[in-house]
Amino acid sequence: VTNATAISFFNLSVSGEVLAATASQFHPPGSRLADIQTLQPGRAYSIALSACNLAGCSAPASLSSVVTAPRQVGNVRITGLSTTGTVTVAWDAPSPPLDYLYYLRYRRMTIVGVSEFVLFEGRIIFPDPSLYTVSFSTWVAESLAGGAGKYTNATLSGLTLNEAYQLELVAQVNGIRGGSVQYLVRPSDQPSNPALATFTVSDDAHSGVLRDSLTIQFAAPTGQVVTHYRMTWCEKLACSDSCLACASTQSREVTFLEGNSLPSGKGTNFHTFTSLTVYKEIIFELETRNLNAQGYSTAMRMATDVVPLPIPVHQPGRVQSLRVTSASRSEVIIKWSPPPGADPAFFTGMSYQISYAPYNRTTGVVTGAFTTPTAEATATATIAFSTNPTGELFAFDVQARNKNALSFGVAQRVIGGPRLPCDPSASPPRPCLVRNLRAASYEGGPGAAVSIIMLWDLPLEGVSDTTDHFYYKVETVEGGTAYPVTLTDLAPETPFQEITETNGVPLAINNAYTVRVTA
Numbered sequence: 001v002t003n004a005t006a007i008s009f010f011n012l013s014v015s016g017e018v019l020a021a022t023a024s025q026f027h028p029p030g031s032r033l034a035d036i037q038t039l040q041p042g043r044a045y046s047i048a049l050s051a052c053n054l055a056g057c058s059a060p061a062s063l064s065s066v067v068t069a070p071r072q073v074g075n076v077r078i079t080g081l082s083t084t085g086t087v088t089v090a091w092d093a094p095s096p097p098l099d100y101l102y103y104l105r106y107r108r109m110t111i112v113g114v115s116e117f118v119l120f121e122g123r124i125i126f127p128d129p130s131l132y133t134v135s136f137s138t139w140v141a142e143s144l145a146g147g148a149g150k151y152t153n154a155t156l157s158g159l160t161l162n163e164a165y166q167l168e169l170v171a172q173v174n175g176i177r178g179g180s181v182q183y184l185v186r187p188s189d190q191p192s193n194p195a196l197a198t199f200t201v202s203d204d205a206h207s208g209v210l211r212d213s214l215t216i217q218f219a220a221p222t223g224q225v226v227t228h229y230r231m232t233w234c235e236k237l238a239c240s241d242s243c244l245a246c247a248s249t250q251s252r253e254v255t256f257l258e259g260n261s262l263p264s265g266k267g268t269n270f271h272t273f274t275s276l277t278v279y280k281e282i283i284f285e286l287e288t289r290n291l292n293a294q295g296y297s298t299a300m301r302m303a304t305d306v307v308p309l310p311i312p313v314h315q316p317g318r319v320q321s322l323r324v325t326s327a328s329r330s331e332v333i334i335k336w337s338p339p340p341g342a343d344p345a346f347f348t349g350m351s352y353q354i355s356y357a358p359y360n361r362t363t364g365v366v367t368g369a370f371t372t373p374t375a376e377a378t379a380t381a382t383i384a385f386s387t388n389p390t391g392e393l394f395a396f397d398v399q400a401r402n403k404n405a406l407s408f409g410v411a412q413r414v415i416g417g418p419r420l421p422c423d424p425s426a427s428p429p430r431p432c433l434v435r436n437l438r439a440a441s442y443e444g445g446p447g448a449a450v451s452i453i454m455l456w457d458l459p460l461e462g463v464s465d466t467t468d469h470f471y472y473k474v475e476t477v478e479g480g481t482a483y484p485v486t487l488t489d490l491a492p493e494t495p496f497q498e499i500t501e502t503n504g505v506p507l508a509i510n511n512a513y514t515v516r517v518t519a
Contacts, residue, residue, distance in 0.1 A: 008053040013060075014038075016045035042070035042098050042173040070094050070171045070178035073102070076122065079153065080293035081187045085160055087167075088293070090153035093146070094171050094178065101172045104154050105141040109134060109164040109184065118264050119164065120227065120257065122183035126264035136166060146171075161187050188225040190294040194218045198268070199286055200306045204405040206270050211314045211404065213274045216284055216302075219267070226256050227290045232299065233273060236281040246283060279343040282310040308403035311345045316400040316409040319352065319379075324396075324416035331384045332396070332416050338379060339400050339409065349403045352376045356383060359395040359415055366395050385418055393417045422461075422519055432459040432519040434472070434495070439515075450507040452499045452515070459519050470495075473518045476502040481514050 007029040014023045018040050027034060039045060044067045048060035071094035080088035093100060111117050111124075113132035118125050144154050159165060163186065170180040202208035202215040220226040230253045234246030254271065261267035276282060287296040302310065320337040327333070334354070341347055353375045358368040373383060383396070394417045399408035422432030435457040444450035458470065474497045475483045484503055499515065501507060 006053055007051045010034075011050045011052050011057055012036075013048045013050075014045055015048075016043055018043055039068050040096065041068050041094065041178070042096070042100075042176070043068055044174055067174040067176045069176050070098070070100065070173045072179045072181050073169055073171050076167075076169060076181050076183045078122075078183075078185050078291045081185075081291045082293050083161065083189055085158060085187050087156045087159055087165075087185055087187055088153060089156065089167060089169070089183070090151065091169060091181075092151055098173045100146045102144045102146045102152065102154070102169060103141070103172065103177070104144055104156070104167065104169050105139045106156060106159075106165050106167045107139045108137040108160075109166045110136070111164065116266075117164075118266070119184050119186050120255070120265070122185070124184065125257075126266075139168075159187050161189065163187070185291075186225070188290050188292060190292040191224040191226045191288045191290055191297060192221050193286065193288060193297050193300040194221050196300065196303055199284075199300065199302050201308050201310050202270055204407060207272065207405045209308055209311070209313060209403045209405050211278050211312055212276050213272055214276060214282060214310050214312060215270055215272045216310070217268050217270050218286060219269065220256060220265075221288070225290045226288045228288070229254050229256065229269065230287040230289070230296055231271065232285040232287075234283050235277060236283045276312045278312045278314060279345050280311065281345075282312075284310060308349060309345070311348075311403075313343075313346050313348075313402055313404050314341075315404040315406045316341070316346070316350070316402055318410050318412040319398050319400050320412075322396075322398055322412045322414045324414055325380075327416060327419040329418055329420060330386075331382055332394070332418060333380065333382050334396055334398070334414060334416070335380045336398055336412070346402060350377075351401055352379070352381070353399045353401070353408050354381045354383065355397045355399075355411070356394045359393045359417075361393055361415075370397070422459075430461055432461050432470070434459055434517045434519050437515070437517055444507075445509055449500065450509055452507065452513070454497045454499060454515055454517070456495045456517055458495065470519045472497070474499065475516045475518075477514050478502055478505075478511055479514070481516075483516060 009029060010027040010031055012025040012027060012034050014036055016039070023038065025034060025036070044065060047064045047066065049062070050057040050060050052058070073094055074092040076089065076091045078087060079090045089104065111132050111134060114127055117127065117132065142154070142156070146152050165185050167183045167185060168180050169183070171178045198217070198219040200217060202217045206215045206217065207213070208215050216231070218229070230251060232249050232251045234249040237246065252271070256265040256269070259270045261270065273282070284302040285299040286302075287299050289296045316339040319339055322336040323334065325333050325335050338347060338350055353372060355370040355372045357366045357370040360367045373381075393415055395413055395415055397411035397413050399411045401408040420430060422430050424431040437454065437456040440453040440455045442450070442452055454474065471493050472495065476499050477483050499507065502513060507513065
């Protein structure tokens with residue numbers, strides 16, 4: 001600038017194809033730098049600069065033509081791989097839509113320091129970058145002719161299967177290039193299905209079976225690249241195991257990282273399916289794919305003999321009819337009936353957990369810690385006591401479980417314990433004779449059912465040892481005293497019994513009967 005003292009300001013004007021009119025900027029006389037921020041990417045502009053004072057403005061010192069750089073391409077992705085090492089790359093054109101040229105080049109990439117790495121969506125996701133270094137071969141360049149539009153793609157040939165490559169893509173317009181985008185890729189064969197044994201219902205820790213959901217697990221086939229899984233499921237209709245027999249199916253596609261037990265995606269995948277119908281068997285099928293153009297593998301159906309079966313079930317409630325059936329000096333035998341259930345699937349795999357602890361008859365509370373023997377699979381259990389705690393009482397809790405992952409249900413309790421036998425020949429003898437056996441009342445008459453209410457008192461052994469626990473057998477005959485041995489189960493422990501028949505024959509009015517009660 002000459003004679004700068006005569007300049008009042010500078011007039012900077014910008015014109016271009018996307019400007020409705022010439023834009024002007026005014027700058028103080030000491031200015032030597034202008035920042036123009038209203039331009040758009042990939043466009044050509046003309047810039048003129050004049051010096052002005054009160055007498056007017058000079059002619060533009062010069063006219064400059066500039067082209068702004070285009071934006072980066074977006075959404076770069078691999079849309080197909082082939083077994084011959086051909087890679088199809090797709091991307092979205094930068095905005096605004098112009099007549100772009102695209103330059104795509106690639107080079108081989110080597111990972112040093114680790115034996116395995118995982119690529120996903122164009123980047124290394126495993127292991128941690130601090131554990132490895134990367135080296136590259138020289139670039140192999142290809143110039144691609146593009147055009148206006150939102151989407152385009154290109155194909156690279158001659159890559160080696162299972163080798164990693166770095167791709168670089170850049171857009172150019174009006175001779176100016178934008179910023180480059182880099183993407184990592186590893187051409188791979190189409191994957192096969194996982195091992196059938198890995199495709200199953202999950203364990204309790206992963207809530208495998210609940211009343212309205214199932215969690216399914218599977219693992220990628222060894223040594224193969226899987227990026228996506230597709231799972232299809234449906235309620236099985238009434239037909240053989242060899243048919244699909246579904247009124248309708250649902251599908252879900254997930255990446256190998258979703259639900260995986262390891263951040264590398266190399267562990268077991270767990271996926272939960274909700275809003276299922278209780279007691280309805282579900283058929284599951286699984287497919288795998290990566291970016292190989294052959295797409296998904298052939299669907300693999302879950303085996304029909306998996307344990308547990310893919311059937312949502314309710315958690316069991318309390319067991320029924322829990323009772324002590326016999327006891328000795330060192331063991332107690334208890335029996336029960338299964339919890340009520342509405343479907344055969346409810347009872348599949350039913351097992352029971354028995355726990356016991358000392359019990360105080362006076363206070364009615366457990367007085368020690370619970371001991372849990374091995375769980376039983378049947379509705380009976382024998383609890384052996386190595387210390388022979390004869391005369392002590394115990395609380396026995398029984399809980400049931402099936403294939404529901406919530407495990408054992410609410411406990412049912414019965415009181416009992418090891419006992420000395422009622423034996424008149426023992427030393428000292430324990431005859432356990434009931435006392436004051438009596439008929440308390442009669443009911444019925446001609447044309448009506450007849451019954452006798454019998455009462456008795458505890459044996460003397462029960463008086464001297466208030467912790468003892470008696471059961472009674474009640475036998476009845478008409479007339480004489482010859483008792484057929486037909487009643488093997490003991491009556492309730494309460495010293496009370498209503499008699500309505502003898503040896504299967506109803507009692508009759510005005511007949512004489514003999515009753516025997518044995519403790």
